[in-house]
Amino acid sequence: MPEVERPDFARGDRVRIIDLAKPGHVRTPMYVRGKLGVIDRYCGRFENPEERAYGHIGGTRIPLYRVRVMQRDLWPDYQGSNGDSLVLEIYQHWLKPA
Amino acid sequence: MPERLITDIGGLPAGEVPREEVPQLFWEKHMIAMFNVLWGKGIFNLDEFRRTVESTPPDEYGRSTFYGRRLDGMTDLLVEKGIIDRKELTERTERILREGTRDHA
Numbered sequence: 001m002p003e004v005e006r007p008d009f010a011r012g013d014r015v016r017i018i019d020l021a022k023p024g025h026v027r028t029p030m031y032v033r034g035k036l037g038v039i040d041r042y043c044g045r046f047e048n049p050e051e052r053a054y055g056h057i058g059g060t061r062i063p064l065y066r067v068r069v070m071q072r073d074l075w076p077d078y079q080g081s082n083g084d085s086l087v088l089e090i091y092q093h094w095l096k097p098a
Numbered sequence: 099m100p101e102r103l104i105t106d107i108g109g110l111p112a113g114e115v116p117r118e119e120v121p122q123l124f125w126e127k128h129m130i131a132m133f134n135v136l137w138g139k140g141i142f143n144l145d146e147f148r149r150t151v152e153s154t155p156p157d158e159y160g161r162s163t164f165y166g167r168r169l170d171g172m173t174d175l176l177v178e179k180g181i182i183d184r185k186e187l188t189e190r191t192e193r194i195l196r197e198g199t200r201d202h203a
Contacts, residue, residue: 023101025149030102031109052145075109 007063008092013039015067016098017090025053028094032086035073036098040066040087048091063092103152104159124200126165133172142175150174 009015019033020026027049045061052059071084078084136142151171159167176182195202 025145025152026103029106029108049145049148052143053149055143055146057143 007042007045007065009039009042009063009065009095009097011039011041014098015039015065015095017067017069018094018096020094022050024050026050028090029088031074032069032088032090035069037067037069037090040068043089046091048093064089065092065095067095104154104156105148105152123165129165129169129172133168136172136176141181142172142179146175147171150178 015037017028017032017035017037020028043064043066046064047057047059048062066087067090068085068087070082071080071086072078072082074086133147137144137147147168148171151167153174154162154167154170158170162170173182173187177184177187
């Protein structure tokens with residue numbers, strides 16, 4: 001993906017965190033895969049850690065976002081407030097529009 | 099389904115989390131200092147360091163400590179990159195342990 005392209009998502013967009021089922025070093029934890037979230041902010045572009053983990057540096061920089069997921073959507077037995085959420089950083093290729 | 103990374107434990111049953119403070123050993127401070135130098139100078143990057151720590155076999159990971167698995171991951175990476183020699187490292191480690199350290203009398 002050329003770096004001049006605009007990021008696919010903007011603050012407030014609804015997204016689903018997908019499960020790429022990719023082996024090796026990945027930064028998307030299992031417990032958020034398949035969950036719905038909302039883009040909290042666009043963080044900028046960064047080299048893909050999945051490539052950097054194998055010594056490939058200087059590769060294409062890809063969009064990274066902070067994604068907000070509601071705690072009640074993550075944990076079926078969540079006891080806290082309905083408004084509690086978790087914000088975590090997810091690279092664009094792990095997201096699709098929802 | 100991909101295998102879950104050994105570090106990816108969010109949401110798994112964990113039991114009671116020990117809350118007591120554990121004193122830091124001298125070698126652990128050295129380990130962090132060495133890590134900062136090697137990372138800071140670009141000898142390795144954080145993602146490949148994480149990859150080697152995540153490659154720790156599960157039974158070994160269960161027995162290891164915070165600093166121990168990071169030391170092993172860092173060592174594996176330096177061997178992989180041809181910066182240190184595994185045999186030489188083992189011999190020198192054994193000699194140091196025989197002679198005693200601040201942490202190993």
